[in-house]
Amino acid sequence: MVSLTFHGGAGEIGGNKILLSDLDTRILLDFGMNFAERSKFYSTPWLEPRDERGFLEFGLLPKIEGTYEFEESPAQVDAVFLSHSHTDHTTC
Numbered sequence: 001m002v003s004l005t006f007h008g009g010a011g012e013i014g015g016n017k018i019l020l021s022d023l024d025t026r027i028l029l030d031f032g033m034n035f036a037e038r039s040k041f042y043s044t045p046w047l048e049p050r051d052e053r054g055f056l057e058f059g060l061l062p063k064i065e066g067t068y069e070f071e072e073s074p075a076q077v078d079a080v081f082l083s084h085s086h087t088d089h090t091t092c
Contacts, residue, residue, distance in 0.1 A: 007062035008034055016083075017062055028067075028080040033060065 002022045009016030015034030020027045033055075041058045042048055052068050055061040066076025 007064070008032065012036075019064065019077075026077050028064075028077055030083055031080055032086075 002020065005019040005021070007017035007019060008014075009018065009030070009032065012034060013036075014032055015037070016030035016032040018029040020029060037060055038055075041060070042054075049055055051070070052061060053070065056063060056068070064077065065071070066073045
């Protein structure tokens with residue numbers, strides 16, 4: 001059975017992160033940043049996170065095991081599809 005998990009973007013502007021799961025396949029639809037939440041902790045250009053760990057520490061990115069390069073666990077997300085390259089849809 002297919003399931004959708006909204007990790008951001010529902011009821012807010014920006015921060016779209018939707019996990020689509022079916023059996024052993026997991027696909028992220030967008031992986032954006034919520035600007036209002038981000039501005040509580042960081043201020044460009046003076047204060048920026050060093051890497052994704054900083055965003056995870058403050059709950060700005062979801063803790064989806066096997067998603068981040070620095071994790072020791074094997075990848076558990078098969079693909080990421082970005083609707084477009086605005087930062088409310090991608091943190092890259």
